[in-house]
Amino acid sequence: MKAACSAPAIEVVGLHKHFARVHAVRGIDLEVRSGEFFGLLGPNGAGKSTLINILAGLTRPDEGRAAICGHDVIANYREARRALGVVPQEIVFDPFFSVREVLAIQAGYFGLGGRDNKAWREELLHTLMLADKGDANMRALSGGMKRRVLIAQALVHRPQVVILDEPTAGVDVELRASLWLFVRRLHKEGHTIVLTTHYLEEAEALCERIAIMRDGQIAALDTKEALLSRAVSKTLRVTTAEPAASVPPRLESKLRKRAGNILEFSLRAGTDSIPEVLESLRVAGHVVTDIATEQASLEEVFLALTQGRTATGSR
């Protein structure tokens, strides 16, 4: 099966979903292009999983429509589900079966089970470092191993679009690295990847475009670079020859940290300039021996966009 979609990988129009009194998704319009590596971020309860569940057909929307690779998730559910693999956020498993049985059954639901698919399932077990657990019962796996089985289950039918809802929660460092290697490979092969994570460095390192959700809406949607350029500040670290006892008054508001002969300033993007700061220091008699700047991180942009919430969800 080819990995790219001829239509947009994901298309969402005017989507709404209520749960009792919670308006979990309030009017989302979204298009993810085929082959994109897309990040879906947002604090706890923002509605990310609800949106994903609607795409997967696990939840019926109250209003609006959604399509995977051009297939409506309700009217053409068979095609839509064949094109989609979802790694759910919650760890769930069937305690009756072994890992290999679970994967064979999942492939069977999609009408797959030939030698090709068996080889692919073995490859998945290998890549996800589950080969030695293949015949173990699901109950006998650790939490991180169960999550890896979920990832394998989502990929048994080689879906064009892969949605990972916090795939790295509870997964150890080594596996996380190899998981990203694998996901990057899928992306390179043309698969569309949608990633939800609370580890913003992961999203920053992997995603090309990022949507930040808040209260059931999309608060920002842009390329990673454009989002990062929205950052309100960057950090300037200055090393002086002698420890500075004081800084010029006009720099005091920008000073964030002073330790020995290192001064750290927080500069507002656009209005503050590095040469001006250095000039002020020079005029005040400080000898600058070294400078370093640090770009704002996605985390800062994220916090700015989702501010006013107590739970910012950096788990």
Next chain:
Amino acid sequence: MKGFNTLFYKELLRFYKVAFQTIFAPVVTALLYLLVFASTFKGRADILPGIPYVAFLIPGLMMMSMIQNAFANTSSSLIQSKITGNLIFILLSPLSAAEFFLAFVGASIVRAFCVAVGVYGAAVLFVPLPIEHPVFLVLFGLLGSAALGALGVIAGIWAERFDQLAGFQNFVVIPLSFLSGVFYSLRDLPPFWQTVSRLNPLLYMIDGFRYGFFGTSDVSPILSLALVAAFCVAVSVLAMALVGRGYRLRN
């Protein structure tokens, strides 16, 4: 078709892997009923002319076991998958509502027949039990277990907790199956209770199933067959509609 086969096979495996509990135990329960009732009512007048009471009991116990196990199979599988959350693996697949429904009900029919054959196999060691109309036997067995399998789908979808399902089982399925003429003939009841019993669809399953063995029954077997088929269609249509709409499955 392949997807249906897989789900059907998975549902078979699910009870086969715990066959001791899902097949052997109900067979033993039915045989215990047989032992207790047969020895308690030894010497009582035959209910059907020329048929000893013990022999009379066996078809009813077989059908009662089929009814209860068909219901238990679909309902417990669904509620377990719902509560543990692994139902999503089926919901994420391209299976249609019909494939979903038929696979669950199909497996419950197989379990019901396994239990019935087990009860029959053990009982004929003690009591000779010839079969007069095997076609009726199979038809009533199929329709009865399909209907209760479908009812189990409805109950499994409706229930959100194990105790709700237990309530459905204890207050609906078990009373209806006990009060359906397993241990007595409809004709032994006072007129009022006869009328009430005639509202119980399970009565026709047991009466018709018994006709398959003895060639005699309280109700005309054709009428019973029609009523059981109608009941089976009605619960199946309702169950399919719930699955199709995703009621309590795709919240």
